[in-house]
Amino acid sequence: MTRRQFLNDPDDFVQEALEGLVLAHPSLELHTDPTYVVRAVRGEPKVALVSGGGSGHEPLHSGFVGTGMLDAAVPGAVFASPTAFQVTAATKAADLGHGVLQIVKNYTGDVLNFQIAGEISAEEGTRVERVLIDDDLATDTGDEDGPGRRGTGATLVVEKVCGAAAEAGATLEKLVVLGRRTVSRSRSMAVALSGATHPGSAVPSFELPDDEVELGVGIHGERAATRAPFSTAGELIRQLVGPLVADLELRRGDGVLVFVNGMGATHPLELSVCFREVHRALGELGVKVTRSLVGTYLTSLDMAGVSLTLTRADDELLRLWDARVRTPALVW
Amino acid sequence: MTRRQFLNDPDDFVQEALEGLVLAHPSLELHTDPTYVVRAVRGEPKVALVSGGGSGHEPLHSGFVGTGMLDAAVPGAVFASPTAFQVTAATKAADLGHGVLQIVKNYTGDVLNFQIAGEISAEEGTRVERVLIDDDLATDTGDEDGPGRRGTGATLVVEKVCGAAAEAGATLEKLVVLGRRTVSRSRSMAVALSGATHPGSAVPSFELPDDEVELGVGIHGERAATRAPFSTAGELIRQLVGPLVADLELRRGDGVLVFVNGMGATHPLELSVCFREVHRALGELGVKVTRSLVGTYLTSLDMAGVSLTLTRADDELLRLWDARVRTPALVW
Amino acid sequence: MSRELTGPDAREWMQRFVDVFNQERTALAELDRRAGDGDFGTNLASALGQASRRMSDGPSDWASAVFARVSEGFLDTGGTSGPLFGMWFRELSKATAKSADAAALAAGVAAGVATVQRLGHAQVGDKTMVDAMLPAAEAMTGEDLDADLAAAAAAARAGAASTQDLRARRGRSSYVGDVAVGVLDPGAVTVALFFESARA
Amino acid sequence: MSRELTGPDAREWMQRFVDVFNQERTALAELDRRAGDGDFGTNLASALGQASRRMSDGPSDWASAVFARVSEGFLDTGGTSGPLFGMWFRELSKATAKSADAAALAAGVAAGVATVQRLGHAQVGDKTMVDAMLPAAEAMTGEDLDADLAAAAAAARAGAASTQDLRARRGRSSYVGDVAVGVLDPGAVTVALFFESARA
Numbered sequence A, B: 001m002t003r004r005q006f007l008n009d010p011d012d013f014v015q016e017a018l019e020g021l022v023l024a025h026p027s028l029e030l031h032t033d034p035t036y037v038v039r040a041v042r043g044e045p046k047v048a049l050v051s052g053g054g055s056g057h058e059p060l061h062s063g064f065v066g067t068g069m070l071d072a073a074v075p076g077a078v079f080a081s082p083t084a085f086q087v088t089a090a091t092k093a094a095d096l097g098h099g100v101l102q103i104v105k106n107y108t109g110d111v112l113n114f115q116i117a118g119e120i121s122a123e124e125g126t127r128v129e130r131v132l133i134d135d136d137l138a139t140d141t142g143d144e145d146g147p148g149r150r151g152t153g154a155t156l157v158v159e160k161v162c163g164a165a166a167e168a169g170a171t172l173e174k175l176v177v178l179g180r181r182t183v184s185r186s187r188s189m190a191v192a193l194s195g196a197t198h199p200g201s202a203v204p205s206f207e208l209p210d211d212e213v214e215l216g217v218g219i220h221g222e223r224a225a226t227r228a229p230f231s232t233a234g235e236l237i238r239q240l241v242g243p244l245v246a247d248l249e250l251r252r253g254d255g256v257l258v259f260v261n262g263m264g265a266t267h268p269l270e271l272s273v274c275f276r277e278v279h280r281a282l283g284e285l286g287v288k289v290t291r292s293l294v295g296t297y298l299t300s301l302d303m304a305g306v307s308l309t310l311t312r313a314d315d316e317l318l319r320l321w322d323a324r325v326r327t328p329a330l331v332w
Numbered sequence C, D: 001m002s003r004e005l006t007g008p009d010a011r012e013w014m015q016r017f018v019d020v021f022n023q024e025r026t027a028l029a030e031l032d033r034r035a036g037d038g039d040f041g042t043n044l045a046s047a048l049g050q051a052s053r054r055m056s057d058g059p060s061d062w063a064s065a066v067f068a069r070v071s072e073g074f075l076d077t078g079g080t081s082g083p084l085f086g087m088w089f090r091e092l093s094k095a096t097a098k099s100a101d102a103a104a105l106a107a108g109v110a111a112g113v114a115t116v117q118r119l120g121h122a123q124v125g126d127k128t129m130v131d132a133m134l135p136a137a138e139a140m141t142g143e144d145l146d147a148d149l150a151a152a153a154a155a156a157r158a159g160a161a162s163t164q165d166l167r168a169r170r171g172r173s174s175y176v177g178d179v180a181v182g183v184l185d186p187g188a189v190t191v192a193l194f195f196e197s198a199r200a
């Protein structure tokens, strides 16, 4: 059966969705020409957090604008980087005089445009630093010259903990260290049962035979490097947990923050089953689940898939993770 | 392409998902034999709220157990009522001595089993009252002898406002009146672009030609009474707004609570676009959007669809809607 | 005075009911498949399986306890038959005690059918379990246990047989219209089996 | 002393660049389609459209302002070419003022290619816009504006031509390997068009 979406003109899709988002969330303000989303009410001066990237990953990033997380989000077209001009404008709007922390997923376009925006903003007098998110273990080739690992689930973790620290008055320098430390302690890996369908398109980005899954899939509908046999949730989840635990060198007694993320069309019941399997697999290794987040937070349009992010926990991260957060998509 | 899910044995799907849910949310406690979910920590004595029904609608109901909403949720198998024995046990566990309010979606099996559980609990000394949710305008046949309208989106609204009132000390009698008043002020209608796929099954419950949608679809994968041409989000949403506004007799200047709900595989961007269209359509009629909730809260497995619930607002409802709520799926 | 139904009597009765049902299971399932949604066999088997387990789990010397365990088995089962039979056996449990005389059992059966009708809104002629339950209740005089059970069994069987020519007006088979005509109602047949199992 | 590049000069230059690009657009788009992802034509058209609008929206009597508006147009466009050309024009804007003499313009071009290389990490021979930019910068002496622009145009054109036989090592065409051999790099060609547009 062909895939279909609720939309008007595909060219207006992102813009109209942003209009709907801010209508539903008066805590957000939408600017156009150029496009970005910023908190409607700004509190005490603090370091501002700006993130962004291609659309199609919602609720990330615009759903994470609010107290305890981002100050502004910059959405590009579906799966395409926002422009440097957008990021520059958002940076200017977000800045409260204490500098701006950019949180950037490692994709060529995003990196280039955020870097340019950072340089322009710096010239205009705003202190800008960047935390690059490159947690996707599936793209860890070890090639120094290559594009490096992609950015995925750790983005949410970094936005959450740096957001909390910024709210508590951390300096830009502290936030950079915190953000990079969080990335270095985080790794992700994803498995998909189906591709992603572009708005207005009728077919997903790839078709899978019934007995195969994409192992190590990214968030832009691209194929994964590996295909693995379709299997039970338990078996599939083990193929995520194993490599992550190995790469993070987790040992018996270590604690982790577990983020089980639905990539679009994955049902809450499936996510719960997957989390149960993660919990079991870690339990068998003696690794403790210190905190967990299970839900649909970083999507790849309508892809049926699950990504798993593990972050090695420590007291500071846990304290910041637990801190109050008030955004459209994450609240506690 | 065939549909697939992350699961182990389909027969264990609901049970394993519940285990995952409570692992991720220590505020919930899972009982088995018989199965129900109840708050792990009980606060001050108050009227307890118990809801439930077939599984496959998550986060409803188990995701709404917590402060300001339900005290217990009783999940059946996928799309099948829980048993009277389950409901009776959950009622007993939930009761804090101030009586139990059952919130029941109007489906034959749910009604029968909750009624029996209510009678048994009453004989055992628990005061039990029931609010029946029958807000689905698509099933409004006017037939006195028929099964009546189905229950859908208004369930969340009733659970939220009655939950808040219970937390504030309302008596069982007051809650019954409040719940029924909320239902009478609420109507829903849904449109689907695809069917729902049972766990372990490869094909959705129905197939639609590319140029048609199911208008007035239910939440159990069953076909709707009407097929309408596929069209823009604006056009489809108008076909929900029109009948709801007419049935609720909304007039220029009236205020409504708008609940735009994703039925499973509908992307957050699509939901935002749909909410924008609802906002416009109501705006043209002079009806004010006093509150809104946009998200995936009451699913029909992986169905691509949107349901719209309008509740005529008044001060009491708004105050209760705004009250603090702390559950896995709804927090403010 | 006629004999009473003791706890062991009740237990043997229920055991025979389970056995007879299992013999007839395939045929009963087939009836629901032809005129309903086909899950009657599974529902009943699950309920009776649970009932058996519950009976052997705890001591049930009392007749009322035996019926209570069977009731719980049904109340923890799906479908329409699960909860309705669950409440039927619950009324039997409530009407009986350590043992039951003819009057108590007749009263229990009458209360049972009243509850099933209150919950399910079915009348005789609607092609449901009520078509067997109500005649059975009316056939019991409350004077002699064995005579009452024999009369109830005969009345229930006749009632069940009467469902064959009916169009269903309650339950899932009401959705299929004339297709149900010519098919016995499995719920009603099960009521007949229940009363017939009373005699060794 | 040779003539300076005034605001109106810069504006006319940019207008000619837009016109020439539009004439060549289909051919350039085809190059990216053959060796890249095919969006180069759309990206450049969008950037230059925005640039034109921005130039006519506000007064831009200064040469630096003209380059700033073009820079903004590119910086509000996607692809790799958008931000890199955006920074290229930004350096031109920063190096110039109300008008620019030969030295200022040569310094701007040199700063431009340095920034593009810093951001894009491309060397000459990688089959990118740098293959045209760097020779152009090196051809400018900073002494005579017209002579510099003529020399830059010739060097850029030669650099663009040299990309034909290369395998790409940066940008999207690096993914297609040998398929890119034989195809000119559209970014480099666009740099040639830019310098060629300097002369009426």
Ligand SMILES: Nc1ncnc2c1ncn2[C@@H]1O[C@H](COP(=O)(O)OP(=O)(O)O)[C@@H](O)[C@H]1O
Residues within 6 Å of the ligand: C032, C036, C037, C038, C039, C040, C041, C043, C044, C078, C079, C080, C081, C082, C084, C116, C119, C120, C121, C122, C127, C128, C129, C130, C170, C171, C172, C173, C185, C186, C187, C188
């Ligand atoms: N409203 C009712 N009142 C009494 N008995 C009913 C009613 N509806 C159905 N039944 C009985 O239930 C039987 C079907 O049971 P079952 O297959 O378990 O339920 P379902 O119809 O929900 O699948 C029917 O044979 C009939 O005897």
Ligand SMILES: Nc1ncnc2c1ncn2[C@@H]1O[C@H](COP(=O)(O)OP(=O)(O)O)[C@@H](O)[C@H]1O
Residues within 6 Å of the ligand: D032, D036, D037, D038, D039, D040, D041, D043, D078, D079, D080, D081, D082, D084, D116, D119, D120, D121, D122, D127, D128, D129, D130, D170, D171, D172, D173, D185, D186, D187, D188
């Ligand atoms: N790393 C780089 N450094 C300099 N120029 C580059 C680089 N990568 C690509 N380019 C230039 O960009 C052009 C392609 O631009 P465009 O199609 O807009 O970008 P994309 O490759 O992202 O689709 C190429 O022709 C090349 O000249």
Ligand SMILES: [Mg+2]
Residues within 6 Å of the ligand: C032, C036, C037, C038, C039, C040, C079, C172
């Ligand atoms: Mg049935």
Ligand SMILES: [Mg+2]
Residues within 6 Å of the ligand: C037, C039, C079, C080
């Ligand atoms: Mg059934």
Ligand SMILES: [Mg+2]
Residues within 6 Å of the ligand: D032, D036, D037, D038, D039, D040, D079, D172
């Ligand atoms: Mg390109």
Ligand SMILES: [Mg+2]
Residues within 6 Å of the ligand: D037, D039, D079, D080
């Ligand atoms: Mg491109």
